[in-house]
Amino acid sequence: MYQTNQMDCLKNLAAKPFEGFPDGFLWGAALSAKQYEGEEGRGTTVADLQEYDSENTKGARGDLSLDEIEERLDHPERFCFPKKLGIEGFKRFEEDLSLLGTLGLKAFRFSLSWSRIFPNGDDRVPNEAGLAYYDRVIDCALSHGMQPIVTIYHDDMPVSLALRYNGFLASEVGDAYMRFAELVLDRYGSRVHWWIPFNQPNLTRISLSSLGVVKDRVQNLEEAKVQALHNKLVLGARVAAYGRGKHPDIHFGAMLADFLVDPLSCKPDDVLLATQKNEVTMYASADIQLRGGYPRYYCRLLADRGIELRVAQQDLDILSENKMDFLAVSYYNSNVVEAGTNSIAIGDALPNPYLEATPWGWTINEKGLLDHCLKYWDRYGVPIMIAENGIGEVETLGIGRTVHDGYRIDYMKRHLLKLEEALRQGVDIFAYCCWSPLDMVSSGTSEMKKRYGLIFVDQDEYGNGTHDRYPKDSYAWYKKVVGSNGKVLHLV
Numbered sequence: 001m002y003q004t005n006q007m008d009c010l011k012n013l014a015a016k017p018f019e020g021f022p023d024g025f026l027w028g029a030a031l032s033a034k035q036y037e038g039e040e041g042r043g044t045t046v047a048d049l050q051e052y053d054s055e056n057t058k059g060a061r062g063d064l065s066l067d068e069i070e071e072r073l074d075h076p077e078r079f080c081f082p083k084k085l086g087i088e089g090f091k092r093f094e095e096d097l098s099l100l101g102t103l104g105l106k107a108f109r110f111s112l113s114w115s116r117i118f119p120n121g122d123d124r125v126p127n128e129a130g131l132a133y134y135d136r137v138i139d140c141a142l143s144h145g146m147q148p149i150v151t152i153y154h155d156d157m158p159v160s161l162a163l164r165y166n167g168f169l170a171s172e173v174g175d176a177y178m179r180f181a182e183l184v185l186d187r188y189g190s191r192v193h194w195w196i197p198f199n200q201p202n203l204t205r206i207s208l209s210s211l212g213v214v215k216d217r218v219q220n221l222e223e224a225k226v227q228a229l230h231n232k233l234v235l236g237a238r239v240a241a242y243g244r245g246k247h248p249d250i251h252f253g254a255m256l257a258d259f260l261v262d263p264l265s266c267k268p269d270d271v272l273l274a275t276q277k278n279e280v281t282m283y284a285s286a287d288i289q290l291r292g293g294y295p296r297y298y299c300r301l302l303a304d305r306g307i308e309l310r311v312a313q314q315d316l317d318i319l320s321e322n323k324m325d326f327l328a329v330s331y332y333n334s335n336v337v338e339a340g341t342n343s344i345a346i347g348d349a350l351p352n353p354y355l356e357a358t359p360w361g362w363t364i365n366e367k368g369l370l371d372h373c374l375k376y377w378d379r380y381g382v383p384i385m386i387a388e389n390g391i392g393e394v395e396t397l398g399i400g401r402t403v404h405d406g407y408r409i410d411y412m413k414r415h416l417l418k419l420e421e422a423l424r425q426g427v428d429i430f431a432y433c434c435w436s437p438l439d440m441v442s443s444g445t446s447e448m449k450k451r452y453g454l455i456f457v458d459q460d461e462y463g464n465g466t467h468d469r470y471p472k473d474s475y476a477w478y479k480k481v482v483g484s485n486g487k488v489l490h491l492v
């Protein structure tokens with residue numbers, strides 16, 4: 001975190017002008033299997049059961065009761081399930097990666113579908129066709145000059161595991177996850193150097209979509225949530241231990257969904273709430289993964305709330321011996337909290353009133369990205385990957401079969417310039433992945449109309465459309481940025 005040679009640092013900074021993004025910077029884009037691939041060739045996942053409801057787009061709930069799950073499984077015709085369709089990525093990945101290769105990307109972040117490799121999560125024999133599919137994806141990305149960045153689990157547990165064992169609360173699911181993770185590390189570890197065991201574990205919620213947990217089977221929701229988070233973090237550390245033993249040159253990332261909040265005002269109660277909320281919802285999981293153990297404030301919180309964590313000494317040893325190498329952050333917006341209005345729970349916040357927002361109420365705050373990078377660097381001193389960053393908008397294909405998404409260019413440019421400033425201030429940032437290369441099914445609401453892509457996909461929530469791909473203005477703009485290693489950010 002601090003310059004090892006202070007004299008060099010003091011002299012060099014004065015003598016040598018800052019040169020912008022470093023050579024070898026990983027300019028990338030990110031997507032997930034559940035939003036991209038579609039269900040062909042794989043088993044049903046918990047994500048598949050998140051319906052799209054045009055009357056209630058906030059209603060694509062993950063916290064389904066057992067009855068609701070059974071109804072969805074037995075009568076799929078009663079629902080619209082866009083994640084079953086994805087955007088036909090399973091069939092079209094070569095065309096998509098070729099477009100991203102032409103853009104000049106240096107990195108491609110994607111996730112593995114557990115149910116493509118083990119349709120029920122813990123089948124005796126893995127599905128070779130599924131494994132071979134990812135061989136092709138990885139080889140194709142590499143052939144186009146992109147480093148694969150692999151998320152092992154991005155919230156798409158095989159539904160069979162959720163129903164039989166209740167998701168990440170169960171040791172059987174942990175064992176199945178480890179078998180899946182070890183298999184993919186064995187198979188792809190020599191070609192993939194960047195691994196993220198879990199997408200955003202700090203966003204763990206007691207729900208089917210997040211944890212594979214059926215809510216009505218849980219008695220104490222808060223305790224279950226803390227336990228499931230613990231289970232995931234120990235699994236992540238075990239994955240790192242296994243992977244490092246097999247392939248010395250691979251790196252593992254702790255990932256945070258960036259929910260750092262600011263106080264709405266400087267009233268001491270607002271300030272204190274923001275600090276405590278950030279500790280519990282953000283820093284706790286990163287502290288455990290990057291500092292190697294439970295921070296005291298978190299132990300205090302558990303004790304105060306009467307939560308008894310089932311934890312073995314071996315778990316704590318695994319966590320302390322297998323810290324993650326880098327911090328992966330997904331940053332979209334920033335929010336504020338007010339004492340008396342907001343609770344400590346993640347996501348319970350207000351939009352910052354000083355900021356503009358998207359149609360979905362997501363505020364735009366590039367200065368927040370700089371602020372948070374400085375905070376993470378000061379706290380952890382490990383290299384940072386921006387694993388996701390982007391803007392969702394309503395878009396239609398216009399004249400010339402493209403989309404003039406100047407607002408996306410503006411959003412990305414503002415954030416990238418602040419990232420450059422963070423680099424200038426000494427933060428070690430080695431990758432930036434925009435979300436997303438193509439329009440995809442929204443994770444939260446299963447909509448297609450919330451479009452994040454550099455490339456338009458002609459498809460609606462019901463799968464209507466040609467599914468064809470059309471690069472937007474932002475695609476051409478990002479190409480220039482990547483091609484100049486960020487230099488044109490100041491010009492275009």
Ligand code: BG6
Binds near residue numbers: 032200257442445450
């Ligand atoms: C991130 C998730 O937190 O948010 C992505 O990792 C998701 O999967 C992204 O797509 C944006 O959220 P949404 O709900 O707008 O798709």
